[in-house]
Amino acid sequence: MTSKTAAGRGSATSSGLMIRPTDLEAIRRHGEDGYPNESCGLLLGRVELTGGVRVKAVTSVDRLENERDDSRHNRFLITPATFLSADRAARQRGVEILGFYHSHPNAPATPSEFDREHAWPFYSYVIVSVVNGDARELNSWVLAEDRTHYNAEPIVPARED
Amino acid sequence: MPIPIYIPTPLRPYAGGQDQVAVDAGTVDEALACLTAAHPGLKKHLYTDDGRLRSFVNVYVNDDDIRYLAGGTTPIKAGDVLTIVPSIAGGVSEAGRLKDIAARAADVTLSNDEIQRYSRHLIMPEVTMAGQKRLKAASVLVIGAGGLGSPLGLYLAAAGVGRLGIVDFDVVDVTNLQRQILHGTASLGKPKLESARARLSDLNPYVHIETYETALTSENALELFRDYDVIVDGTDNFPTRYLVNDASVFLDKPNVYGSIFRFEGQASVFWAAEGPCYRCLYPEPPPPGLVPSCAEGGVLGILPGIIGVIQATETVKLILGAGTSLVGRLLLFDALRMSFRELKLKKNPDCPVCGPNRTIHELIDYQQFCGITPHVAEPGEAEFEIAPADLKSRLDRGDRLVIVDVREPHEYEINHIRGSRLIPLGQVPERMHELSSADEIILHCKAGLRSAKALAILRQAGFSRLKNLTGGIDRWAQEIDPTLPRY
Numbered sequence: 001m002t003s004k005t006a007a008g009r010g011s012a013t014s015s016g017l018m019i020r021p022t023d024l025e026a027i028r029r030h031g032e033d034g035y036p037n038e039s040c041g042l043l044l045g046r047v048e049l050t051g052g053v054r055v056k057a058v059t060s061v062d063r064l065e066n067e068r069d070d071s072r073h074n075r076f077l078i079t080p081a082t083f084l085s086a087d088r089a090a091r092q093r094g095v096e097i098l099g100f101y102h103s104h105p106n107a108p109a110t111p112s113e114f115d116r117e118h119a120w121p122f123y124s125y126v127i128v129s130v131v132n133g134d135a136r137e138l139n140s141w142v143l144a145e146d147r148t149h150y151n152a153e154p155i156v157p158a159r160e161d
Numbered sequence: 162m163p164i165p166i167y168i169p170t171p172l173r174p175y176a177g178g179q180d181q182v183a184v185d186a187g188t189v190d191e192a193l194a195c196l197t198a199a200h201p202g203l204k205k206h207l208y209t210d211d212g213r214l215r216s217f218v219n220v221y222v223n224d225d226d227i228r229y230l231a232g233g234t235t236p237i238k239a240g241d242v243l244t245i246v247p248s249i250a251g252g253v254s255e256a257g258r259l260k261d262i263a264a265r266a267a268d269v270t271l272s273n274d275e276i277q278r279y280s281r282h283l284i285m286p287e288v289t290m291a292g293q294k295r296l297k298a299a300s301v302l303v304i305g306a307g308g309l310g311s312p313l314g315l316y317l318a319a320a321g322v323g324r325l326g327i328v329d330f331d332v333v334d335v336t337n338l339q340r341q342i343l344h345g346t347a348s349l350g351k352p353k354l355e356s357a358r359a360r361l362s363d364l365n366p367y368v369h370i371e372t373y374e375t376a377l378t379s380e381n382a383l384e385l386f387r388d389y390d391v392i393v394d395g396t397d398n399f400p401t402r403y404l405v406n407d408a409s410v411f412l413d414k415p416n417v418y419g420s421i422f423r424f425e426g427q428a429s430v431f432w433a434a435e436g437p438c439y440r441c442l443y444p445e446p447p448p449p450g451l452v453p454s455c456a457e458g459g460v461l462g463i464l465p466g467i468i469g470v471i472q473a474t475e476t477v478k479l480i481l482g483a484g485t486s487l488v489g490r491l492l493l494f495d496a497l498r499m500s501f502r503e504l505k506l507k508k509n510p511d512c513p514v515c516g517p518n519r520t521i522h523e524l525i526d527y528q529q530f531c532g533i534t535p536h537v538a539e540p541g542e543a544e545f546e547i548a549p550a551d552l553k554s555r556l557d558r559g560d561r562l563v564i565v566d567v568r569e570p571h572e573y574e575i576n577h578i579r580g581s582r583l584i585p586l587g588q589v590p591e592r593m594h595e596l597s598s599a600d601e602i603i604l605h606c607k608a609g610l611r612s613a614k615a616l617a618i619l620r621q622a623g624f625s626r627l628k629n630l631t632g633g634i635d636r637w638a639q640e641i642d643p644t645l646p647r648y
Contacts, residue, residue: 075252080219115251122171
């Protein structure tokens with residue numbers, strides 16, 4: 001058995017996404033609310049060192065508008081202008097953008113080729129599958145160092161405040 | 162004056178961990194060139210393989226996107242700040258288009274026995290219960306229960322594809338068993354569908370197997386395909402290949418393609434809605450006879466195993482919606498070199514079947530399209546033919562006949578008619594001086610096709626006392642000399 005791990009290097013690599021169950025629930029609910037279109041949003045928080053391991057600790061999830069004006073059922077877009085203002089707002093709150101979530105209406109929670117081509121390193125890409133309006137499986141993915149594929153990122157439940 | 166470039170979080174590891182890099186430059190292009198020269202690791206994330214800025218990489222000069230300024234030539238001066246800003250995009254792709262499966266999978270349940278059977282799938286993050294349910298909800302039609310159909314059927318059934326259809330009308334022949342591992346010696350002479358069904362139901366009783374004992378034709382293809390999510394072509398002849406392609410295009414189904422010859426194989430996924438179809442790659446079939454079939458040219462018994470398993474893998478990936486499919490890529494396998502190569506395939510805008518101005522709107526006569534017409538004897542042709550029984554009686558009578566075998570030396574080694582001379586078809590033009598036009602010459606090959614070509618060459622060169630042994634050495638072995646092995 002071999003398994004690929006997030007083969008990144010440098011300080012940005014983390015070994016998991018720590019997120020509260022209520023935040024995961026919020027992502028699922030957003031996917032259902034947006035169905036049959038794709039929903040998307042931000043994962044905000046900090047990279048923390050826990051027991052010698054770097055994890056992305058999510059402190060909040062923020063809904064965003066899907067800014068595509070066409071094909072919203074199978075595409076989502078967060079424009080640079082939105083990114084820039086979200087990034088600034090996050091910094092003012094002392095957090096940073098750790099990744100993004102989006103829904104796959106009637107499709108599995110695995111990254112598509114389109115996702116891969118448009119992916120950035122470091123960020124967590126949480127995908128929730130929404131089938132017939134019901135949110136089902138949810139996975140987090142991180143782009144591999146050589147951009148050829150995604151690796152599944154462990155989701156670690158964080159304690160509710 | 163150095164200008165700062167602000168680096169977004171995900172790219173900092175590729176810029177020595179810095180959130181800002183200062184460069185000396187007069188334009189945006191120059192600034193980015195300085196940046197990637199100092200930090201080459203950034204290149205693959207900022208630029209495509211052909212050197213263009215990736216579509217989701219945005220560069221801002223102060224508060225303005227350079228797309229609304231002068232692009233890469235936008236001038237920069239002291240006091241400006243450059244920022245690399247990600248735009249974030251994504252979404253469901255091709256595989257997600259098998260969306261009926263997802264909807265159906267929602268109503269599927271797995272019994273405890275099934276959960277145990279598929280446990281090695283269920284613990285993979287790319288499959289899980291959700292993926293296994295998709296497999297169970299999916300239906301796959303395999304054309305042919307032969308060399309490619311065997312591994313395809315076995316692995317798709319084992320993987321738990323819910324409904325597996327197989328089209329075949331052949332019976333098991335002993336020459337099949339060197340590669341068609343669905344069948345066994347006990348099944349000789351019986352329909353392939355019978356042994357296929359028995360083996361596959363034993364392998365996985367949870368799979369619903371549907372068999373269609375018929376040749377795939379223009380009349381029945383659309384009706385057969387309509388009920389399936391994925392079509393897998395396990396046949397290896399040109400008329401069926403074009404028929405499978407066109408019917409798949411018309412019904413917007415993915416067509417998982419494989420082909421084999423001797424030590425070499427090919428595989429791809431043709432799906433017109435997502436990429437090229439088979440006709441984008443090969444608009445016209447090769448002239449008949451140019452590309453030999455497995456029966457004529459031979460095939461390494463293991464090869465269909467390798468190519469069939471690649472087809473099965475692609476099929477399962479399409480159903481799961483996992484990974485990158487072979488859409489737009491042709492995989493070439495060479496067993497002798499043990500190497501894989503890959504060609505990029507592009508959609509042909511002039512494709513007659515999937516292009517915007519397509520000219521073919523319904524299934525056609527594919528035998529005719531591939532130049533395969535029923536054999537009609539030409540006038541006077543019969544005088545150049547000799548039946549095995551007639552040849553035998555003339556030899557017994559002591560007639561002086563020169564028998565020329567136009568097969569290859571390795572075929573001659575398997576069997577030959579006593580007293581025959583070997584001149585392989587390819588050498589006939591240069592070696593015809595070894596023959597005398599005064600002699601009566603009997604030409605033969607394995608089944609009569611190559612010797613007919615040799616006969617035409619010799620006739621053109623002025624030979625007239627020629628006869629082609631009807632049915633070749635294969636019929637000779639059946640009717641006259643049963644001690645000869647057949648192949």
